[in-house]
Amino acid sequence: MTLSLSGVSRAFGGVRAVDDATFTVADGEVHGLIGPNGAGKTTLLNLISGLLQPTDGTIELDGRRIDRLPPHRIAALGISRTYQNIRLFAGLSAADNVVVGQHLRRHAPFWRRLLLLPAARREERAAREAAEAGLARVGLRERARLQAFSLSYGEQRRVEIARALASQPRLLVLDEPTAGMNPGEAASVGRLVREVAKEGRAVLLIEHNVRLVMELCDRITVLNFGKVIARGTPQEIGKDPAVVAAYLGDGT
């Protein structure tokens, strides 16, 4: 799997939230997207997942253009995501949220259920078990039956990751997955991300925790005012003068 963006721009009114962004994400890679607030990171994720269309440029998945496809088609091609401002299905239980995440993976024709066939019941049990296993993976097995809105902030983020993984995506997109978490929780999310990458999936993540990003990512893209100002390994990024200036605010 290769996700490649070339010359992607998105303007709102006169403001170019994303301006000529070019980079690629490959299989098994953990790719960090960093930059100051308002740099256009979340807009970029919305472009990738099809919630927005670019005003310029192309986004390709394995050489196939996806930038004009609706979100559900993009999801079906193997891109799954979480949200910065958590978008769980608040009234559903944690386990049910993950079951919804399996939507693309489940083969459960409605007529089977209508005819009360045992195959339907088996499929449902398998789905429930898979959902519980998914929650166990993010350390929330015992929370499975609680309604999503009753969980803590950090727990909700982890349910969202489990829900995104339930579709077995080729590319997992995480928007600030550790925001609001304590260091222990954040570290466990870090371990999970590495595991996911080891399975051969690509991970693209926005993250403000600089230490975590440096430890976790294979490659990093830095955005500022919608433009890519640096790309490279964590070592290269750490030394890049443009990045340092952007983060420290160079006063210009």
Next chain:
Amino acid sequence: MSDLLLAYQALFAFVGINGLLALSVYATLSCGQLSLANAGFMAVGAYTAALITLHAPGVPFIFVLAAAALLPALLAVPLGLPVLRLRGVFLAIATIGFGEVVRLFFVNWDFTNGALGLVAIPQRTGLVTIAAALLVALFVLGRLWRSRAGYALEAIREDETAARTMGIRTTSYKLAMLSLGAALAGLAGGLEAHYTFMVSPGGYGFGRVVEMLVQAVVGGTAAFYGPVVGAAFLTVLPELLREVGARLGLAPGPFRLFLNGAILLAVILYLPNGLVSLPARLRRKVLS
């Protein structure tokens, strides 16, 4: 028991018909869409059934009912494609408009006697048929609940954007439920036409769809059987309280209307998930 059934036969029949209608509104509400086109769909079903019976009396009743359900379901597709893109209140308004257009169509159609409507439709249905239709509808919606498709509907209701990025084809699901709701409303229309012997445009105005919505909401739309509970409650209660109303000096019409409004207001303010959520609520109260 059988005496009771006989004495209140009409009441039970209307519980069944109203139950189907409340379910038809629930169908779209289950994926978060407030569509108020269902009086219009009901009219299409009722007229379809009545016209078949009057002009082709040989057609078995089951086919008549099938046609009464199918035609509105098909009609829902070209209506739904443009209007389901509208959000919340705008969808409600567009579908109110559609319902009125359907009603005005029948008012102006000479073939069906305009505003007078069709009369002397043979009675071809009774309690058993109506109950069977309601059970079939409940069964289908019950099987849908918590199925893969049912989860997709709940996801759309909770957060449509998130649902889309999970790979759920939200437009198809919304369209399917609009169509299913139209079929249920049409079926109820066909049954009612053959129970009351008549159809007229006045019976399918805005007030009718409001009644359906009230019953669905009062019963509760978080569970598939809620709307039927609401329909039964609001159909039977005014009958039970008729004496009380009369003693207070209230005419039956206004009294019924007042009860509907007051109960709806109480439910929406204090019991947002409807009457069916009452037992669980009381249990929690007792426990704590």
Next chain:
Amino acid sequence: MGQQVLNGIFVGSIYALFAVGYTLVFGVLDILNLAHQAVFMLAAFVALVLVENAHLPLWAALPLAVVAGGLIGLVLERLAFRPLRGRSDSNISGLISSLAVATILEAIALQFFGPDISRFPPGTFPDRMIRIGAASTSLLQLCIIGISVLLMALLSFLMARTRLGRQLRAVAESPRAARILGIDVDRTIAVAFFLSSALGAAAGVLFGLAFNSISPDVGRGVELKGLAVIILGGMGSVPGAVVAGFALGLIEVFTVEHIGSSYRDVVSFAVLFLVLVARPRGLFGRAAAREA
């Protein structure tokens, strides 16, 4: 031709007056108040009672009925909308609770006045015809047009030039930001309801006078016309509602003249439907009707 334009302006002025109040609440709260038509209807009955039973002259009954309508609006807001504020589905639950109140108000009217048509006693308003060029009209019609236009001008002035208007617009823009700016949001919303219902009440009394027929379901038909008007004008836009109200009045009159009276109502719903499908923002609207 002149006659038709005059008739269209006459009908349109009532639609517009009804719709400006309707759209005002939508603009501020993002909620469709389906009880607006019930206030319209009840105010007409209040005026009737004041004229017939209290023997007040019309010029005293009209303002009293308008104030009564405003007060009903305050009760409505307190009872059906304020408790729902902050609920995630408040725009749908608000629509439903307003339906509940509408039903209750209709029940009240039905109990006290019965289902039949009530009329103002003869001589409530001097019956005088006036000729304008080739067209003729009644003094009553001219007064109705005059009062409607005056009230709408007052509202426009209020919205554009006064502190209250600025507060209303701020709350419409963002209740949270308005609160930070020190605006009493609850009070501002209550005022919006008072104004909206008072205007609806005025429309109701004028409608009752114009057609001299009031019944508990008289608001239903006007409500649907009002919906067409606020959609055409753009939800939440007061000037839009004014323009669209007159436009609908004219369209209806010309439809009756050139196509046939049975198509009068079809036209308004066709307009409503086409606008929603083709240009959901309406003529002057800013609210996005579609999902992003």
